[in-house]
Amino acid sequence: MATRIDPIVSPRLTLEVLSPDQVGRIHEATLEVIETVGVRFPTPKALDIWEAHGATVDRGRQVAKVPRKVIEDALALAPAAYVLGARDPSQDCPLDGEHVFAATDGCGIEVIDIETGELRRSRLRDVEEIARVADACDEIGFHWVPVSAQDTPAESRALHELAAIWRNSTKHAQTESIVTEHEARAAIEMAAAIMGGHDALRERPVLSMMQCTTSPLGQDGGSIEAALVAAEHGIPVGFMTMASSAFSGPATLAGTLVVGNAEVVSAMALMELAYPGCPVYYAAAQTAMDLRSGAYTGGGPEDFLFGAATNALADFYHVPLSMGAFATGAKEPDWQAGVENAMSCFMASVVTSDMLLGVGLLNGSRIFSYEQMLFDCEIYSIVRAMLKGIDTSDEGLALDAIREVGTTPADYLATKHTRAHMRELWTPRFMERRPYGIWSEAPDRNRDWALEKARTILRTHQPDPLDPAVSTELDRIIRGVEDDVASGRLVVAAHG
Amino acid sequence: MHEDLLAAMRQSIADGDQDAATATANQAIEVGLDPLVAIDEGYVPGLSYVGSCFSSGEMFLPDMMLAARAMNAAMAVLKPELAKRSQQRSVRGRVVIGTVKGDIHEIGKNLVGTMLSASGFEVVDLGVDVAPERFVDAARENNADIVGVSALLTTTMTGQRTVVESLAAAGLRPGVKVIVGGAPVTRAWAAEIGADGYSEDAVGAVALATKLMEGAAGAAQG
Numbered sequence: 204m205a206t207r208i209d210p211i212v213s214p215r216l217t218l219e220v221l222s223p224d225q226v227g228r229i230h231e232a233t234l235e236v237i238e239t240v241g242v243r244f245p246t247p248k249a250l251d252i253w254e255a256h257g258a259t260v261d262r263g264r265q266v267a268k269v270p271r272k273v274i275e276d277a278l279a280l281a282p283a284a285y286v287l288g289a290r291d292p293s294q295d296c297p298l299d300g301e302h303v304f305a306a307t308d309g310c311g312i313e314v315i316d317i318e319t320g321e322l323r324r325s326r327l328r329d330v331e332e333i334a335r336v337a338d339a340c341d342e343i344g345f346h347w348v349p350v351s352a353q354d355t356p357a358e359s360r361a362l363h364e365l366a367a368i369w370r371n372s373t374k375h376a377q378t379e380s381i382v383t384e385h386e387a388r389a390a391i392e393m394a395a396a397i398m399g400g401h402d403a404l405r406e407r408p409v410l411s412m413m414q415c416t417t418s419p420l421g422q423d424g425g426s427i428e429a430a431l432v433a434a435e436h437g438i439p440v441g442f443m444t445m446a447s448s449a450f451s452g453p454a455t456l457a458g459t460l461v462v463g464n465a466e467v468v469s470a471m472a473l474m475e476l477a478y479p480g481c482p483v484y485y486a487a488a489q490t491a492m493d494l495r496s497g498a499y500t501g502g503g504p505e506d507f508l509f510g511a512a513t514n515a516l517a518d519f520y521h522v523p524l525s526m527g528a529f530a531t532g533a534k535e536p537d538w539q540a541g542v543e544n545a546m547s548c549f550m551a552s553v554v555t556s557d558m559l560l561g562v563g564l565l566n567g568s569r570i571f572s573y574e575q576m577l578f579d580c581e582i583y584s585i586v587r588a589m590l591k592g593i594d595t596s597d598e599g600l601a602l603d604a605i606r607e608v609g610t611t612p613a614d615y616l617a618t619k620h621t622r623a624h625m626r627e628l629w630t631p632r633f634m635e636r637r638p639y640g641i642w643s644e645a646p647d648r649n650r651d652w653a654l655e656k657a658r659t660i661l662r663t664h665q666p667d668p669l670d671p672a673v674s675t676e677l678d679r680i681i682r683g684v685e686d687d688v689a690s691g692r693l694v695v696a697a698h699g
Numbered sequence: 700m701h702e703d704l705l706a707a708m709r710q711s712i713a714d715g716d717q718d719a720a721t722a723t724a725n726q727a728i729e730v731g732l733d734p735l736v737a738i739d740e741g742y743v744p745g746l747s748y749v750g751s752c753f754s755s756g757e758m759f760l761p762d763m764m765l766a767a768r769a770m771n772a773a774m775a776v777l778k779p780e781l782a783k784r785s786q787q788r789s790v791r792g793r794v795v796i797g798t799v800k801g802d803i804h805e806i807g808k809n810l811v812g813t814m815l816s817a818s819g820f821e822v823v824d825l826g827v828d829v830a831p832e833r834f835v836d837a838a839r840e841n842n843a844d845i846v847g848v849s850a851l852l853t854t855t856m857t858g859q860r861t862v863v864e865s866l867a868a869a870g871l872r873p874g875v876k877v878i879v880g881g882a883p884v885t886r887a888w889a890a891e892i893g894a895d896g897y898s899e900d901a902v903g904a905v906a907l908a909t910k911l912m913e914g915a916a917g918a919a920q921g
Contacts, residue, residue, distance in 0.1 A: 494759035
């Protein structure tokens with residue numbers, strides 16, 4: 204039976220990081236940048252579309268400078284709400300501005316082995332097992348490809364990863380690892396095979412795509428070509444800026460927001476020009492560069508502000524947002540991981556970011572840890588409880604119970620009101636709440652509990668399997684791509 | 700002699716001021732200051748100062764990059780003058796760098812190149828999407844001590860192994876050292892493909908290259 208997803212719904216707390224006036228200033232600055240500096244689209248397919256719609260295109264530099272009206276008119280065509288379909292319809296994720304769905308992070312390259320604790324290169328089996336654990340967690344709404352299946356051929360790796368997720372979970376799969384047109388076409392064929400045709404897929408897409416921009420003010424050619432294929436088939440596609448303040452964006456936060464916004468907005472507008480009304484979304488994981496190493500930090504006050512501010516921009520454009528959260532820079536599930544992931548999860552959730560990426564990865568989205576995955580789920584469950592706010596109805600004020608107990612010490616322990624409401628109080632799975640004496644003598648710690656929980660899920664949880672005929676079809680599609688490459692019919696080239 | 704000018708050179712690097720670095724280099728030529736003196740007593744101490752401030756936490760990576768670019772701007776002015784005088788700056792090592800075939804990511808590689816060249820290495824940058832044979836040819840033509848191979852994707856990272864193998868097949872190993880870098884690159888990967896080292900950032904890459912050169916010098920002496 205499919206696991207029930209228990210998402211954050213309609214947060215009762217509010218937070219305004221950017222006022223409407225500030226959002227307006229960022230929007231105006233963005234349009235000016237797109238019109239006067241331009242954005243690099245290194246594929247003739249995109250440049251042709253821009254030119255046909257009145258942009259000034261520099262073919263040599265592959266830069267399009269687009270009049271503001273073209274951008275604004277195109278963005279107005281984007282649907283404000285749609286559904287991410289799941290193999291099991293009860294697990295569909297409506298992106299409607301009311302829900303916050305968490306997902307696994309991607310795309311890691313190493314895994315802390317669940318049995319040995321050894322740090323090793325990621326492989327296909329990890330994708331399968333992580334998907335199965337994610338399938339069992341009610342905090343997780345859908346999947347990203349959590350780690351790279353490095354034991355599969357490069358030209359079909361993204362497809363093996365998707366098949367592994369669909370075979371091990373009934374939840375929606377959003378891939379962030381497809382960066383070529385041929386992989387996009389094959390992935391969509393796989394998704395259509397699962398849904399029983401392209402029309403059904405368009406209605407409830409079990410697949411969505413996320414493409415990274417290349418900051419500052421650029422796109423990846425292959426990613427844009429793959430995105431156009433997705434848009435053609437009604438597969439939701441989003442564009443993620445990872446602009447890094449003082450590195451790939453200005454040192455000021457507003458400047459970094461403008462640069463990232465220009466990247467995301469121009470890519471979404473291109474999709475709408477090519478396929479009017481296609482489902483697109485905003486995606487972001489901006490950060491402030493680490494001033495010493497230049498590295499992407501994956502946590503810090505700037506990141507948390509970006510997490511809340513970006514939703515104001517996505518709301519302004521009436522498109523869903525996929526926000527990078529969690530994804531701590533910590534090297535193991537420790538104090539730093541807790542601080543960073545709690546802050547980033549809260550800030551992105553309180554403003555109702557539709558999608559919340561990043562569960563389970565350490566070291567700036569490089570190392571997967573099952574303990575961290577379940578700790579992140581616990582963080583999400585804390586935030587979910589907080590965002591329900593405080594009920595001040597008569598039942599919430601509890602005057603009857605207060606009268607009943609009066610001044611009798613500790614007597615709320617045994618009232619009907621308590622029995623009726625106590626399960627609304629949050630209960631931890633991995634917090635240390637044992638008495639000090641027991642804790643000091645116990646051999647186990649909270650990391651052990653998380654690991655044991657993951658092991659138990661892997662031993663016991665069996666999601667509804669794919670229809671064997673569909674599974675065979677997925678293999679056939681993947682093999683087709685591999686044969687095309689082997690025979691030279693398909694040349695996998697570098698993209699600019 | 701020329702103490703004020705040498706001080707201005709040091710300051711131009713400490714300030715990361717490319718214009719001032721270029722201007723002081725031109726001044727040196729005008730007044731007939733030996734370019735090697737300008738480099739060794741003017742610009743290099745400026746860069747060392749920035750390096751020590753970076754180590755002690757008073758300066759950050761942008762300070763280092765600005766200083767490196769100012770240094771390279773001064774060198775661009777002084778190089779023709781050195782050639783005219785048939786002089787040569789002592790080079791700490793010759794490095795060929797590039798991003799592997801099939802990969803067009805260059806930010807990290809460019810950072811490493813800038814820092815290495817400012818630190819006294821001679822850097823030949825082959826750009827992006829570089830075939831293994833081009834690494835081999837460039838290493839041979841430039842008499843390289845070190846080849847630096849960058850890759851950002853797990854799908855292209857395997858190209859680093861191919862470069863190591865190609866250099867070996869061409870008989871250039873182990874004389875030519877190979878260093879690798881890029882987001883998916885780990886110590887284990889570097890060891891597995893037989894590279895001589897890896898770094899996770901540009902500052903570390905300079906330290907690594909320096910260490911490899913010292914090792915090579917030690918080996919030559921021993």
